[in-house]
Amino acid sequence: MSIVVVGAGLAGGTAVTELRRLGYDGAITLYGREPHLPYERPPLSKDVLLGTKPLDAVFLHDRAWYDEHDVALRLDTAVTSIDRTEHRVVTADGAERYDRLLLATGATPRRFPEADSAGVPVAYLRTIEDSERLEAAFVDGTRVAIVGAGWIGLEVAAAARHAGCEVTVYERSELPLLGVLGPEVARVFADLHRAHGVDLRLGTSVTADDLRRADLVVVGIGAEPTIDLARDARLAVGNGVLVDEALRTSDPAILAVGDIANHLHDRLGRRIRVEHWEDAIEQAKVAACTLVGEETTYDRMPYFFTDQYDLGMEYVGSVGPGGYDRVDIEGDATVTPDGGVGAFRAFWVADGHVVAAMQANDWDASGVIRASLGTTR
Numbered sequence: 183m184s185i186v187v188v189g190a191g192l193a194g195g196t197a198v199t200e201l202r203r204l205g206y207d208g209a210i211t212l213y214g215r216e217p218h219l220p221y222e223r224p225p226l227s228k229d230v231l232l233g234t235k236p237l238d239a240v241f242l243h244d245r246a247w248y249d250e251h252d253v254a255l256r257l258d259t260a261v262t263s264i265d266r267t268e269h270r271v272v273t274a275d276g277a278e279r280y281d282r283l284l285l286a287t288g289a290t291p292r293r294f295p296e297a298d299s300a301g302v303p304v305a306y307l308r309t310i311e312d313s314e315r316l317e318a319a320f321v322d323g324t325r326v327a328i329v330g331a332g333w334i335g336l337e338v339a340a341a342a343r344h345a346g347c348e349v350t351v352y353e354r355s356e357l358p359l360l361g362v363l364g365p366e367v368a369r370v371f372a373d374l375h376r377a378h379g380v381d382l383r384l385g386t387s388v389t390a391d392d393l394r395r396a397d398l399v400v401v402g403i404g405a406e407p408t409i410d411l412a413r414d415a416r417l418a419v420g421n422g423v424l425v426d427e428a429l430r431t432s433d434p435a436i437l438a439v440g441d442i443a444n445h446l447h448d449r450l451g452r453r454i455r456v457e458h459w460e461d462a463i464e465q466a467k468v469a470a471c472t473l474v475g476e477e478t479t480y481d482r483m484p485y486f487f488t489d490q491y492d493l494g495m496e497y498v499g500s501v502g503p504g505g506y507d508r509v510d511i512e513g514d515a516t517v518t519p520d521g522g523v524g525a526f527r528a529f530w531v532a533d534g535h536v537v538a539a540m541q542a543n544d545w546d547a548s549g550v551i552r553a554s555l556g557t558t559r
């Protein structure tokens with residue numbers, strides 16, 4: 183049997199690792215559009231951008247590992263189409279047969295065309311090169327405008343302030359991260375960034391005119407799943423590639439994992455697509471099991487972490503489309519004027535049950551927040 187993996191990112195790299203760990207000894211070919219070995223992206227907006235972690239530390243393995251484990255690497259090579267009848271993936275200079283195909287093509291930053299008309303350099307953050315470019319640009323006094331106060335926008339704001347830049351963040355909602363956290367906890371992030379000197383402009387639709395005052399514009403308004411290959415191959419898609427509990431697409435010979443996977447979540451009882459580091463890893467492990475014929479299902483609750491200034495937090499769970507009734511905050515969630523934050527836990531409750539939970543600066547509570555999901559409150 184031969185397995186082809188398209189997308190040499192976190193999920194693709196983890197899947198090939200797991201396949202070999204499970205004892206699969208058939209052929210594996212890993213295609214990646216980027217020139218790099220599979221790497222982790224979270225440090226690109228945190229430690230690497232802050233200059234506190236070397237770039238070398240982001241790679242899953244060194245090149246020798248792929249040779250030793252007989253993984254054929256096809257880097258700098260985009261797969262341009264999938265021929266499902268012939269079981270082949272096609273590239274600009276050839277094609278490769280597969281018995282099983284794993285799609286792990288990730289996500290692509292959403293563009294903001296208005297920024298291009300400002301006449302100022304515009305940056306996005308997804309790749310190593312993007313991160314290097316920002317790190318070089320972040321010097322004392324640089325005026326940085328950030329469009330979007332989501333996770334990436336806020337982490338970039340923290341790194342830019344750390345480097346002494348003047349930072350303005352523009353956000354359409356009334357609070358940063360409002361959609362994910364709700365007003366009770368989103369307020370902490372607004373206070374945090376303001377205390378660290380960020381000019382946070384909320385409830386505003388930014389114009390090219392606003393951006394002209396900056397030396398650099400960074401756009402962080404979310405990402406779209408990279409599903410062109412799947413869609414062109416007529417796999418079932420819709421906010422990602424639709425997969426079942428074992429991460430199989432509408433074609434049982436093809437699986438999808440990571441940012442592109444819109445999977446049927448048993449415990450949540452609905453479809454969900456998440457763009458999170460842990461989910462990419464854990465889905466890749468389940469997909470590897472499915473590929474070698476071990477029947478498993480993916481039912482982990484979504485998990486996310488962030489680091490901004492001295493605030494480190496983890497969030498687990500998912501508030502469904504019905505929203506939540508209240509948030510119980512335990513501990514001290516106030517931000518001091520110098521930007522300090524205490525330790526606290528937050529529990530989002532719907533119909534008397536915890537649907538999501540978070541800890542901030544309280545790493546002993548990692549297990550507590552996970553265990554709280556589904557409990558009565």
Ligand SMILES: Cc1cc2nc3c(=O)[nH]c(=O)nc-3n(C[C@H](O)[C@H](O)[C@H](O)COP(=O)(O)OP(=O)(O)OC[C@H]3O[C@@H](n4cnc5c(N)ncnc54)[C@H](O)[C@@H]3O)c2cc1C
Pocket residue numbers: 188189190191192193194213214215216222223224225226227259260261262286287288289307308309334408411439440441442456457458459460462485486487488489
């Ligand atoms: C800056 C940044 C910070 C983040 N921080 C956090 C965090 O703090 N916490 C958290 O939980 N998550 C974080 N994330 C999200 C996390 O990194 C992603 O969820 C994870 O990388 C998804 O893995 P993936 O393998 O699905 O996609 P990716 O890692 O994006 O890999 C997909 C790869 O597929 C390649 N590809 C696409 N199309 C083709 C093709 N046709 N042929 C060949 N190759 C192709 C792409 O070039 C890419 O290299 C962050 C993301 C970014 C960008």
